[in-house]
Amino acid sequence: MRQLLLIDWVLITALGWLAIGLVGIVLPRNFALISRYLFPLGAALALVLALLALAAIGAAPQVRILPLGLPDLPFHLRLDALSAFFLLLLGATAAGISIYAAGYLRPGEGTAPGLHCLLYHGLLASMAMVMLADDGYAFMVAWETMALCAYFLVASEHRYAEIRRAAYLYLLISHVGAVGILLAFGVMAGSAGDYTFDAMREFSSNGYWPSVAFLLALFGFGTKAGILPLHVWLPEAHPVAPSPVSAMMSGIILKTAIYGMLRVAFDLLHVQLGWWGVLLLVIGLASALFGVIFAAVQTDMKRLLAYSSIENIGLVFVGIGLALVFKSFQLPNLAALALTAALYHCLNHAFFKSLLFLCTGSVLHATGERNLGKLGGLIHHMPWVAWLALIGALASAGLPPLNGFVSEWLLLQGFLFTAGLPHGYLNMLLPTVAGAVALIAALAGFAMVKFFGVVFLGQPREEKLAQAHDAGRLERLGLLWLAAGCVLLGLLPNVVIALLDPVTRQLLGGGLSYTAASHGWWLLAPISEDRASYSPAIFLVSIALFIPLVYWAVRRYYHGRLTRVAAWDCGFPLQTSRMQDTAEGFGQPIRRIFSPFFKRTREHPSPFDTQPRYRSIVEDPLWYWLYLPVARLVEHGTRLIAFLQQGRIAIYLLYSFVTLLTLLVLTRG
């Protein structure tokens, strides 16, 4: 028997997930088995996968051919640095989400537990297969399985019409995107009809075909990633799914799109053109700005996080775009800096966004509310969730010393080098783009303060919130794992960069690891110490030292006397929890400054209303400008085509006859 390679072990892990799912569907009503054994087992497998991927990142690429699928079309699989990195992301994040899901599942909620188990683990296995696939056919099969599993998971609570609608929208746009990916593979495979990725790498037409393939791939993967203007499904579908699934969709599924984009743009296509980079930059910036502005005005906590995902994916696209620009000017090390920032941000986003989504899940279970206007003050009743959510919120806001800051720092460093580009306009325009990135980061801080402050701080806005309970033990474990990831990824940037090094070397032929690590594990200096450096460890240690020191000094030289009194609020005695800032109120400055971004409808009561109502609805204008016209056009088109369907057999026979005649005429000559 041949020795098992890493890739085989990865496959065995994926099969293990499938087996777990099958056990779940065989024993669908055995709730205790599913939640106590199957989901934790899935988490353990995820951990194993993460370790395997860790080992595989530095190793040489491994290939396997599976005799599955159609005759003469076996599945080609390949495990290289790029897939290993994304498998690591998948495993490390899924471990936390699965262990949380084990505690989160409740009997009688949504889909039957056995089916849920199958879909959940099928989703995990198909994502692993997406990252392993080495031919267009295997990729599309895995990709569609992933989309379908996700669709059924989103539609868990299918009894509500709006959830069915959101899930349908997701499925629709996902399939439109899949067509784009399929066409991109078709273009790259050329006329030879060989759909293995190896054959696509050989494809070397220099005309406009690479650009066509790139644009098709951008469209296809962009729909999955939720970039502008293909994002509308994301804020609908992510919030309505059960929270572990939301976490998985935002944390991991979006990253499969990034994986696909990187695979096509840097690995399969043999040229990288500068304008692709600029295009990605522009789209990424627009998505990021759009996402963060909408996040800041949301009144539903899960929608807020979904929009924030659009923002983060936008930032990742900015990083990829920057890498493409550098690459097209033959600057591999700078391209590696930008790509490192993008990949690092993928990993960070997977951790903090999953953490935040899971926290909203605990809040949802404890209170039954997603509406920010009915939450508040939960830090007193759910301290575990609140403090762990604070870590996630700070990381998401890009604050030091947590992980979100490191990738934003690297991205901004990348922009500083654009001034040296040998191109007349780019070297002036691109540095100023950094200002927009800074604005996005600062707005993310605004949105996160709103999220955390309105949900966890202040006074409870409803009476029933006093009965809220903290997360259970398994849920806490999952949250702790993800929060620890946020802290460690922030504290050990050089370790992460050393991990990313084989990936950037594979895609660009340059890496940061050598210069970054030359100053010791604690100091991050991507180019040189003179140029820029950041040491999160010193940062955290000094703040962590200062705080007890100040505390001790104050207590030592003064006193610790403290009296609990009613809140002061300038002496106003009749305070109620309704007088706090609401989510709408907190978003008001954003609505006002960025009003051209929104489509807003307001209903004001007249002064004489006996039952005054005030309503303000903020909507996405793209829905009206782009999607509804397209939908109307499609509907109109189908109505024209429906004219053919007369429903009489004579007409259909006539069609066949005409077709036959036409074919005969055509083939005759």
Next chain:
Amino acid sequence: MNFYALFAQLLELVVALVLAPILNGWINMCRAWLQNRSAPPLLQTYYTLSKLFHKDVLLAHNASTLFRAAPYIIFSCMALAAAIVPTLSTDLIFAPAADAIALVGLFALARVFIALAGMDVGTSFGSLGSRREMFIGFLAEPALLMVFFTASLISRSTSLSTIVETLAHREFVIYPSLAFAGVAFTMVSLAENARIPIDNPTTHLELTMIHEAMILEYSGRHLALIEWAASLKLFAYSCLGIALFFPFGIPEAADPLSLALAGATLILKLAVGGFVLALIETLSAKMRIFRAPEFLGTAFLLAVLAMLVHLLLETGQ
């Protein structure tokens, strides 16, 4: 890492902690003189701090641990920020730990915590102040970062020490870009430090408050720490302004003589800077809150202009 670097670092921290309240007192003195009032003593901030430290803390019933921890966190952030900015020497231990971007991040961290603390008790004014603080924050941060970017493009580094060394010790070249960046930086500093025309540090009208509204619920030692942190922030911004635009006299070495000389220069510069700040505050009136985007938008555009001027005029040769 040598002994002098450690010494300079500690000295810088102590100088910041000591001088920050005095700078505040000096600005108040200048402002009183300019407005024909009799001035409070130079050490008035110290007296206030001491009074507050001696008082009991009155804590609202539903204040959480976050509310009680925030003053310590904010104070530590500001102390670290003041230690990062090179004031007495560029040979500092913390210099490689954080560059200009990390400094912006540090200020943002403190801002987020103070805003969260403002929302914690759940009063109407507290959350109002938090919202406004974050609002000013996201407008000011990009402008501040663009100013730093201009300086780092000139010196090819985002490390504050390298920026200061480049600007202070190489051959004297006039950078027109720095003039624009300087104006932008002044505008951002006014906003970030809750000064007129964005906010009024001495206001007693709650509806117009930003910074003060957030900290209405604080008392006793917590309030003292927050006030001290606010003066440390002003000190750090003043020193940043000095380091970026008037770095002459900040030595590269950290021997006692140059440290003493640098200390004297620093006090002189701070005195002038404080007077200018008092003058600006006396000559301008507070804006409505929704004029702030225009004000800070102008600052951002000036900073972008500074960068373009640098790229157009100063890299051509």
